[in-house]
Every structure is written in structure tokens, then in C-alpha cells.
Amino acid sequence: MIRVENVSFAYPGKEVIFQSFSWQVEKGESWAIIGPPGCGKTTLLYLLAGLRLPQEGVVLVNDQMVRRPRRQTGLILQDYGLLPWATVHQNTALGLTIRGVREPQRQAIVTQWLARLDIAGVSAQYPSQLSGGQRQRAAVARTLALEPDLLLMDEPFSSLDALTREGLQNMVIELGIESILTGVLVTHSIEEAVFLGKRILVLPLPPITQGTVIDNPMAGQLRYRGQPEFYRTCERVRQTVERVGHDGQG
Amino acid sequence: MGKAEGALATLSLFLAWQVAALAVQAPVLPGPLAVLAAFVHAMPRGLLWHTAVSAFRVVASILIAVGLAAPIGLVLGQIKRLDVVAAPLIYITYPIPKIVLLPIVLLFLGIGESSKIFIIALILFFQVLVVVRDASSGVRPELIYSVRSLGARRRQLLRYVYLPACLPAILTALRVSTGTAVAVLFFAESFATNSGLGYYILVEGWGRLAYPEMYSGVVAMSLLGFAIYLALDWLERRLCGWVQLGK
Numbered sequence: 001m002i003r004v005e006n007v008s009f010a011y012p013g014k015e016v017i018f019q020s021f022s023w024q025v026e027k028g029e030s031w032a033i034i035g036p037p038g039c040g041k042t043t044l045l046y047l048l049a050g051l052r053l054p055q056e057g058v059v060l061v062n063d064q065m066v067r068r069p070r071r072q073t074g075l076i077l078q079d080y081g082l083l084p085w086a087t088v089h090q091n092t093a094l095g096l097t098i099r100g101v102r103e104p105q106r107q108a109i110v111t112q113w114l115a116r117l118d119i120a121g122v123s124a125q126y127p128s129q130l131s132g133g134q135r136q137r138a139a140v141a142r143t144l145a146l147e148p149d150l151l152l153m154d155e156p157f158s159s160l161d162a163l164t165r166e167g168l169q170n171m172v173i174e175l176g177i178e179s180i181l182t183g184v185l186v187t188h189s190i191e192e193a194v195f196l197g198k199r200i201l202v203l204p205l206p207p208i209t210q211g212t213v214i215d216n217p218m219a220g221q222l223r224y225r226g227q228p229e230f231y232r233t234c235e236r237v238r239q240t241v242e243r244v245g246h247d248g249q250g
Numbered sequence: 251m252g253k254a255e256g257a258l259a260t261l262s263l264f265l266a267w268q269v270a271a272l273a274v275q276a277p278v279l280p281g282p283l284a285v286l287a288a289f290v291h292a293m294p295r296g297l298l299w300h301t302a303v304s305a306f307r308v309v310a311s312i313l314i315a316v317g318l319a320a321p322i323g324l325v326l327g328q329i330k331r332l333d334v335v336a337a338p339l340i341y342i343t344y345p346i347p348k349i350v351l352l353p354i355v356l357l358f359l360g361i362g363e364s365s366k367i368f369i370i371a372l373i374l375f376f377q378v379l380v381v382v383r384d385a386s387s388g389v390r391p392e393l394i395y396s397v398r399s400l401g402a403r404r405r406q407l408l409r410y411v412y413l414p415a416c417l418p419a420i421l422t423a424l425r426v427s428t429g430t431a432v433a434v435l436f437f438a439e440s441f442a443t444n445s446g447l448g449y450y451i452l453v454e455g456w457g458r459l460a461y462p463e464m465y466s467g468v469v470a471m472s473l474l475g476f477a478i479y480l481a482l483d484w485l486e487r488r489l490c491g492w493v494q495l496g497k
Contacts, residue, residue, distance in 0.1 A: 084492055098397075
């Protein structure tokens, strides 16, 4: 589904982040990307989303080179992704409106997703009137309403309190089971990476030439959290993150 | 401000005026009732027309200023390389009191409508330009990324992100500069013309020692400024409901 081939990238005037970096994601896989702060996790996501272009190498999604944001790729950011001047309903409808989906079809899709994410009751409210959890639900609704085949998430729940965060993590699993999506989640939380990522990519500090992949087949099950295997994997990921954070390449 | 507070403030103002008129006891300061009578009398006999002319000049200036400054401000806010060139130019020209350019404007544009509209539009232009540029460059990149990821191209980013982000700033800038605009209008209408409230106050009132008429013109000009202010307030409530939530 995703092929990152020999990608090199640096922000103008800054140090190189990726140097001949390659990585692959198969269809239907759910990945979590984790690494020390400032390692370039978000940059990798922007490269996949087509919001940044590599200076060398290519990013392919379904064998198509990514040169600009792709129609079937959904992106959910930590915060600030919703239009502050639009209601939850208008925000959820935004992608459909941009793509020219007309009423009443648009209305039907939006209503369905608002109900599914349990935010129908606040559809007339503005983002500033919502709780953090409701805001992220709206961001998820807006993205899923476009029926993406690839979902990219950048620290989507990191600004939320622990309980809300767990609730939304569960929601991702429930939604993921229903629709067969390929997912890439960037997170700084080891528990979140282990709970949601069937495969975990641990990135070292830049310049990054390769990451360490940890398989985590139990992820994506609601009862995984709290089991001994969950904690063992967390510990393994923690050690890897610490090792690559100190030693450079993983 | 509620209706009761508004009525109370108006009443206090009229009361202070009445007290001052009684204290002065001179034709140069007629009481509010005398002016009200003169106002009602003058309205259908020319004052309404002069008010309409003045209103046209201010509204035309506002529309031209916003129409020119908003797009330029949007472009400068988004394209850093252009802003680097334009910023010093704006920095130098912004503090120039534009009203001193009036004689030059009159020389170039003549004494008709265009010179009056031009000078007011020039003053508003800079106010709007600066706030739109700042509002547009202040839009968070995350917001742009997420809307772009929904498939938005430049035109849609403008429609759904930049314009609404700048709208409250434009309305605030206009509200702040309404007073200046009307003051400049008065000055521009004070010579070489035979229409507008400035002309009415100075020539038909002050020049003929017709004090109640002069005050009627002052009241009309105040009401004009107030009406523009109310209109902008209404627009803000209508178009920027989300801003009010934070207040």
C-alpha cells in the first residue's frame, strides 16, 4: 500500500531528517510510529500525506507517486485541525463540500457519522464550545466521512486526559474493525503505540536511514490493555526507544 | 449594551446638553428640543439628501478600501518573500497622516466625488491591510494541512480558511476607523463642494449663523457614524458568531 523508497528530506536550511530512508506498509496493516521527541515522526506523516515532498527518493501509495494530498488519504492532527468558525456539522461536512458532494447526500453522510461518533448532540456548536474529546471525535468524523483507504494520525489524542484518551483509542479499534483501513499513527505514548499498532516503527534521532520494526500482533483488541503481554511489549518498545535515542541508528 | 442602558445613556446626554444650554443662554447653543425640531424640519428640506451624499461617500470608501486591502493583505500574509519587500514600505507610509495629502489629491482628482472617496479609502486601506496581513499569516499551519488533506486547493483554502480567519479583524479595523473616516469626510466636505454634511454644517449652518440647522447637521453626522458602527456590529454578530463565544 505504502512504499517509501530511498527518501531524503530536510527542511530548508535545517539538518537532514531522513537520509535514503525506506519503509513499507501493506494494505490493511495498522502501524504506530514512535521515537524520541524531534526525531521526525510528524515529518514522515506529512511526507505520506503529500503535504511535504522528499528532496530525493519517492513515496508511493498504491503504486502512485504522492505529489500532493491524495483523495483517499485521511489525516487527523493533534489539535487545531477543525475550523474554529464552523460548527461541528459544518466541519464534518467540509471535506464533502470541498469535493462537491451535494445535498441531501452530504447531509445523510454527516448525520450518520455524527451519530456514529456520538456527537450528534453538539452538531450546532463551535469547536471552542466542545471538550477536547468531542473535538477529536469531530475531526475523526470529518475524515472518515470521506471514506479514506489510508488513515494517518498525528498524536490525535495526546492533548486529552487519560480516560478520554482510552475511550477514543477504543473507538479507533472499533471503527478499524468495521472498515478495513490501513492506518499509520504517530504517537509519543508507548502504551498508545502498543495498544493500536500491530506493527511498531521505532525511529532513531536524525539523520534517519532506517527504523526498528517491532511486531505486535495482539494490538487492536479491546482486552489487550491490561494483559501481561501488553506490558511486556511496552517494556520492549521502551527499551528500543531508549536505545535508539542514545545510540543513533536502531 | 442593552436597550435600557442605551436609552439611559442617550437621556443623560440630552439632559447634560439641556443643562448646558440653560446655563449658556445664547443662540450658539440651542437646547436639544430646539435642535430636534430644526432637525425634523430640515430633513425633508435638503438635510436628508446631504446625509445620503455623505453616507454614499463613506460606504463607497469602505468598500473600495476593503476590496483593495483585503486581497493584498491576504497575499502578503501568505507569501513571506513579498511581505519582506512590502513590510518596510508599509512601516514607513503607515504613520503618515493621510489627511495632509488632501491638497495633492484635490489637485490630481479634482473637487468631485473621487477625491473625497479616495482620501477616506486611503486612510482605511492601511488599517485593513495591516490587520488582514497579520490575521492571514497567523493562521496555524496545522489548520492549513488538515484542510488541504481534505482535498482543498488554493481557492478553497481562501474560501474556507483565510477569509473567515480575516473577517473579524477586518470588521474590528473598520469599527475602530469609522470615527476617523467620518471626521475626514467632514474635513473633505468643508470646502469646494455644495453637498454633504460637512458642507451643510459649515455653509448652510455656521456660515449663515443658522445655529439650529448647524446642530441638525452635527446630529446627522453623528447618526451617520453611529449607523455605520451599528451596521459593522450587526455584520460581526451575523458573520462571526464564533468570535462572540470567546467574549
